[in-house]
Amino acid sequence: MKRLVILAALVGALPALADEGMWTYNNFPSAKVKAKYGFEPSQQWLDSVRLSSARLAGGCSASFVSPNGLVMTNHHCARGCIEQLSTAEKDYIASGFYAKAEAEELKCPAMEINQLSDITDVTEQLNKATQGLSGKQYSDTLKAEMSKLEKECATSDQVRCDVVTLYQGGKYNLYKYRRFQDVRLVFAPEHAIAFFGGDPDNFEFPRYDLDVSFVRVYQDGKPAQIPNYFKWSKGGAKEGELTFISGHPGRTSRGLTVAELEYQRDVVMPKMLMTLAEVRGMITEFQKRGPEQERISNNVRFGVENGFKAIKGRHETLLDKKFFASKVAAEQELRQKVDANPELKKKYGAAWDEIAKAQEQLKSVRKELGYMEQGQGFGSKLYGIAHALVRAADELPKENGQRLREFNEAGLPAFKAQLFSPAPIYPELEIARLEFTLTKLREELGPDHPFVKKVLGKESPGKLAARLVNGTQLRDVKVRQSLLEGGKKAISASQDPMIKLAALVDPDARAVRKNFEENIDSVIKKNSELVAKAKFEVYGTNVYPDATFSLRLSYGAVQGYMEDGKKVNPITQMAGTFERHTGEEPFALPKSWLDSKGKLKLSTPMNFVSTNDIIGGNSGSPVINKDGEIVGLVFDGNIQSLGGDFGFDETVNRAVSVHSDAILESLQKIYGATRVLEELRPGKQPPVKAKPAG
Amino acid sequence: MKRLVILAALVGALPALADEGMWTYNNFPSAKVKAKYGFEPSQQWLDSVRLSSARLAGGCSASFVSPNGLVMTNHHCARGCIEQLSTAEKDYIASGFYAKAEAEELKCPAMEINQLSDITDVTEQLNKATQGLSGKQYSDTLKAEMSKLEKECATSDQVRCDVVTLYQGGKYNLYKYRRFQDVRLVFAPEHAIAFFGGDPDNFEFPRYDLDVSFVRVYQDGKPAQIPNYFKWSKGGAKEGELTFISGHPGRTSRGLTVAELEYQRDVVMPKMLMTLAEVRGMITEFQKRGPEQERISNNVRFGVENGFKAIKGRHETLLDKKFFASKVAAEQELRQKVDANPELKKKYGAAWDEIAKAQEQLKSVRKELGYMEQGQGFGSKLYGIAHALVRAADELPKENGQRLREFNEAGLPAFKAQLFSPAPIYPELEIARLEFTLTKLREELGPDHPFVKKVLGKESPGKLAARLVNGTQLRDVKVRQSLLEGGKKAISASQDPMIKLAALVDPDARAVRKNFEENIDSVIKKNSELVAKAKFEVYGTNVYPDATFSLRLSYGAVQGYMEDGKKVNPITQMAGTFERHTGEEPFALPKSWLDSKGKLKLSTPMNFVSTNDIIGGNSGSPVINKDGEIVGLVFDGNIQSLGGDFGFDETVNRAVSVHSDAILESLQKIYGATRVLEELRPGKQPPVKAKPAG
Secondary structure: OOOOOHHHHHEOOEOOOOOOOOEOHHHOOHHHHHHHHOOOOOHHHHHHHHHHEEEEOOOEEEEEOOOOOEEEEOHHHHHHHHHHHOOOOOOHHHHOEEOOOHHHOEEOOOOOEEEEEEEEEOHHHHHHHHOOOOHHHHHHHHHHHHHHHHHHHOOOOOEEEEEEEEHHHOEEEEEEEEEEOEEEEEEEOOHHHHOOOHHHHOOOOOOOOOOOEEEEEEEOOEEOOOOOOOEEOOOOOOOOOEEEEEEOOOOOOOOOOHHHHHHHHHHHHHHHHHHHHHHHHHHHHHHHHOHHHHHHHHHHHHHHHHHHHHHHHHHHHHHOHHHHHHHHHHHHHHHHHHHHOHHHHHHHOOHHHHHHHHHHHHHHHHHHHHHHHOOOHHHOHHHHHHHHHHHHHHHOOOOHHHOOHHHOHHHHHHHHHHHOOOOOOOHHHHHHHHHHHHHHHHHHHOOOOHHHHHHHOOOOHHHHHHHHHHHOOOOOHHHHHHHHHHHHHHHHHOOOHHHHHHHHHHHHHHHHHHHHHHHHHHHHHHHHHHHHHHHHHHHOOOOOOOOOOOOEEEEEEEOOEEEOOEEEOOEEEHHHHHHHOOOOOOOOOOHHHHHHHHHOOOOOEEEEEEOOOOOOOOOOOEEEOOOOEEEEEEEEEOHHHHHHHOOOOOOOOOEEEEEHHHHHHHHHHOOOOHHHHHHHOOOOOOOOOOOOOO | OOOOOHHHHHEOOEOOOOOOOOEEHHHOOHHHHHHHHOOOOOHHHHHHHHHHEEEEOOOEEEEEOOOOOEEEEOHHHHHHHHHHHOOOOOOHHHHOEEOOOHHHOEEOOOOOEEEEEEEEEOHHHHHHHHOOOOHHHHHHHHHHHHHHHHHHHOOOOOEEEEEEEEHHHOEEEEEEEEEEOEEEEEEEOOHHHHOOOHHHHOOOOOOOOOOOEEEEEEEOOEEOOOOOOOEEOOOOOOOOOEEEEEEOOOOOOOOOOHHHHHHHHHHHHHHHHHHHHHHHHHHHHHHHHOHHHHHHHHHHHHHHHHHHHHHHHHHHHHHOHHHHHHHHHHHHHHHHHHHHOHHHHHHHOOHHHHHHHHHHHHHHHHHHHHHHHOOOHHHOHHHHHHHHHHHHHHHOOOOHHHOOHHHOHHHHHHHHHHHOOOOOOOHHHHHHHHHHHHHHHHHHHOOOOHHHHHHHOOOOHHHHHHHHHHHOOOOOHHHHHHHHHHHHHHHHHOOOHHHHHHHHHHHHHHHHHHHHHHHHHHHHHHHHHHHHHHHHHHHOOOOOOOOOOOOEEEEEEEOOEEEOOEEEOOEEEHHHHHHOOOOOOOOOOOHHHHHHHHHOOOOOEEEEEEOOOOOOOOOOOEEEOOOOEEEEEEEEEOHHHHHHHOOOOOOOOOEEEEEHHHHHHHHHHOOOOHHHHHHHOOOOOOOOOOOOOO
């Protein structure tokens, strides 16, 4: 299945071939697009597309599709919100949601939307500040300088600024975003059609999903006015058509050294896959406790299954011997060129071995680091909150530049929004997940490890988890607020068992992090920067950086591919959706679809694939034509594209999107969502009636 | 943690160094033992030890310890029996079991014990029969010839004969066993002390487990008379003492080619680990349904956790770059020597590449093969029974040599014993496991695969699993008997849903197996035989073969090792058991131990490690001194020994055993099992009383 060609591995080292690349907006290869497709995006075109694009802070992409703040994204990107707004009695995940009037739009408890307003290159400033430094000094200075730039830039709570590390530190850009924290749900179809085919069809094609949702950004209690937004195309994506995708790919690893790739392949990924597999088994069985337990854990299950399949695909790419050999060959070539030039050798020659040594060191601390510091609150939201409060009490009184990076002034609004989110937390699920992670902690570090003894004492993971979750008051947002306001004194005085545990173990967690940052991570960062600069000097700068969850533009065309010797057509039709219906999850269409079948134009395009280079994080990205109009909505990559983490193969890597016509057809004939349709295509609605959903 | 030295990889190619080797009884290096330890086992000594050794057909080792058929093995080897004899009301896993009189000994529903009575070398016969053949002809002839030899040898139901393939086909030996099918439970301690420390302590040392049980073999309704049995030593194993372990190591892979090892490392093991992790998550959560659900699934959970940890250790060894490089180097050296000699090159030169090609082919069919043919009944005992019955109806009417190998005449008694086992089958657990596997089937082969469509139809995995399990009559042993007797006609007429499904899909399963056996497995077998012969010609024959679940003898000494820079002492004491007690599973001692603490001599040795080379399957093996007396009972290997699948490192690989004195001390002072004690050490019991357990 994996046919990533050898050339793919040269990516990040040589100017990109074919439709490859997740390009930054300030280095887009317009001339290359023109040479291949006859259309050259102008600066004005790029600015307009950039401003019409959006990011969900939680990890997805989106787009503005009306001047009144209407935002389109995937159903699976909004499903956290949809689930949080649901209750046992009113489950919008199952039933779908449609606000027939503005007043019915419901505020998402924890959604933030960002719009990229400016990009500034700050490479020179940062390089100057860190010149000649290494180790702790290097990382402290880099951190302080970044914090300073971000703080200067973030002039209000409405603004978010991030220094983005591009090309592994070869370049640093300051990204300035407009923040929208009042986001309301407008429309979502039933989960059954949004994720039709479920996990078995995930990352596969042909495909038949209506993975769309609409939300709206508000400002001062009213729909925000958005001058730049995408208009809707007539007829949507056609086979062979040039397509652009503007979105926020989360992470690629195309520029990693061989030592780093080996570490991913042999250590990180096997561990992640085994953990995800076990959580998956646990959650799937947890869901059998009852319908309410199923409802409250569906989002976790989706995340776990999606992550598992994605990482499995990436792992298989790295296990492909030919592919890996091509990575080795590319690195050898670069190193030979560097070593052949005495000046380059002096500057960069040692960087690869330094990174390899740091990777070896990482192996010896990775378990402690993972469980004590990077473990995301032992899988418990409540423990995560407790740990954040304990840390904040120590960090916030410090000078901005001295704080742990996540407590920077510039990041505080986002930190507080998350900390004070009223999204429901379910004790039964919390206990199950906390027990699970505490059991893994004991298993991985061993029952005799001092940290394990400190956490567990003489309790079993299950009893401790139940005592913590049942005893804590942190589900109450007001309690969190008063603990944050009360600072160190309030934390020290707290008898909350979660707070007490977090305070007890935080010194160990900090020690592990400190060692990692000062002795390992700083070495990797510093030397990755050198490798990136060596690449620039040897191959030039007309390349794209690895994905960093910052805005990128990719180009390509609607085009099928060959799989197991057979042609896969690039566009499916609505008719196929009904053919795939068995009546059993995950192949059971919702009643609204079955009832409306007679009204639908079954030849309407449903989903399609294109050669655009994308990766996880691009979910919810608009697919647009050369006129900057919506022709589709990215919701997936095919299974071959998962290897895109490490390289791109235009022959088989494909972005998978909902066709714009499928959205119109279903909004109109199935959901009767005329209010949304009128915003998307003012004055162009045909006179068809349908029963509103929700 | 893994410190398998480079030399270890040469194992199987060069004469073994140090205490390495799981030696066959007809090629034991007595002279080497004498050179190192000053004791040379005589032929008489070897014969006596061999005949005193035993095998549990289900996959463990054991020993005869009295002339009246008393057999010692691990608690975890007998736990299938203990669980099958338990009910919700009387749970012997929790309470332990002790038959105070012979009449109270309970028959194990599915345990068979084998005693190796003869070994005959049949290499020449088989080589002659297959000379010049390849592909289907080679494998058919080999299979037919093996069946013939086994049938001629197995003169009654009391005899079992297996042709054992040694040295990857370099040698074939015919092993003749005496079979005991009436096996009764005599004594088992509580699970809480048998598996004290549970999964966290599994494969670790220091250790504190009383992993022992006693059963008795019966013949004609009376205790069988056993002339050869092990006597009990005075004082048990001492530090530095020479120890022998006689048992049935299940499988090692030290003779595999690099291509085969890569396939294990990159394909087989990741897949197994992910599946086991997911089943583990599922079963652990299934146990939360209630105490009875916990009881009926404990055995599955133990097997899954044990298997997961073992395979993870093996996988880590193969991921060790230095270790793997040593395997590559050893193969290169052998191939160079072969290629340098025109005669050898002609005979053997192509074998490695042929194996590599077959491994590549295997990749493309492995999923179908795994789920359709090797999947052990979709994880369902009932489906496994159905499939066996369907197959038997087709196979048994054929000539012996034409049948699928598992239906050979020689194997029929064991086949029937298993098929007609009255061991309880729990529908709730069956449904959960069947649903799980059917979901994986759909996930791995894809919902559009013809086999998946045939199995699932329009049903969901969950609904189908429930319908099959709730609808089948196969829990009733009489139904199974009448279906086996009724043959093809009865199977065709059966409306049992399990039978119907098995009959529906069997042709596909057979086709996949046929392709595998004729085009892949025969190539691997044939060429592995060539590689083995090349090794003999280059390095001589004074080597041991890979483990094959046949009787082997290893030698070594009671000796500690270094771990993370610290010395690990080789012997623990009973006192440590009490120190490790927290009161919470799996560190909660049973009441009997807590109550008896005052009576115990706390300095009694509890567990110990020795340098003997063992692997999974050796569980339950006796550890004996040079006088052929019991000094311990193998129940585990340390975590470093898991890499023993691929190589042996005497500096850290250790067998972990229960000390013989811990068995005496607890039988006497905790369990008051005087009847057992009197058999182990006639006339030597001190006059201490204790309350009987059970």
